[in-house]
Amino acid sequence: MKKRIYIDMDNTLCDYRKAYLAARKREPETHYPQSQYGFFANLEPLPQAIAAYHHLAKKFEVYILTAPSYLNPLCYTEKRVWIERHLGLEATQHLIICKRKGLLKGDFLIDDLPYPEFEGTQLLFGKAPYENWGQVLDFLEIA
Ligand SMILES: [Mg+2]
Numbered sequence: 001m002k003k004r005i006y007i008d009m010d011n012t013l014c015d016y017r018k019a020y021l022a023a024r025k026r027e028p029e030t031h032y033p034q035s036q037y038g039f040f041a042n043l044e045p046l047p048q049a050i051a052a053y054h055h056l057a058k059k060f061e062v063y064i065l066t067a068p069s070y071l072n073p074l075c076y077t078e079k080r081v082w083i084e085r086h087l088g089l090e091a092t093q094h095l096i097i098c099k100r101k102g103l104l105k106g107d108f109l110i111d112d113l114p115y116p117e118f119e120g121t122q123l124l125f126g127k128a129p130y131e132n133w134g135q136v137l138d139f140l141e142i143a
Pocket residue numbers: 008009010011012111112113
């Protein structure tokens with residue numbers, strides 16, 4: 001049986017930080033740019049993220065597990081739009097939107113934030129030893 005991996009979106013697959021900082025600089029009076037139309041749909045993929053997803057999807061049972069920006073109802077749809085645009089239609093069937101990620105059962109969670117309730121192995125993305133997708137793939141190659 002394939003091992004199951006959950007992959008976060010914001011600051012793991014998508015460059016949320018860059019878009020947020022750019023929007024705050026452009027419109028300092030807008031305190032929650034992530035609440036604006038198009039914010040989530042237009043995030044740029046992080047380097048190597050798209051190739052890494054497709055690579056992992058061959059070897060593992062992969063799900064995209066993202067917590068919603070619940071004050072922005074559009075984000076639920078825009079995350080789905082982003083996935084189809086960057087990962088393809090098939091990948092949209094692997095989307096799970098859930099605030100409490102520890103409820104999901106699986107072997108690995110790749111996320112920039114810790115979820116202590118998750119029972120599998122967490123790879124804290126963006127921090128050593130998983131600073132980028134190359135390092136994540138190196139680890140999972142032997143998993
Ligand atoms: Mg995140």
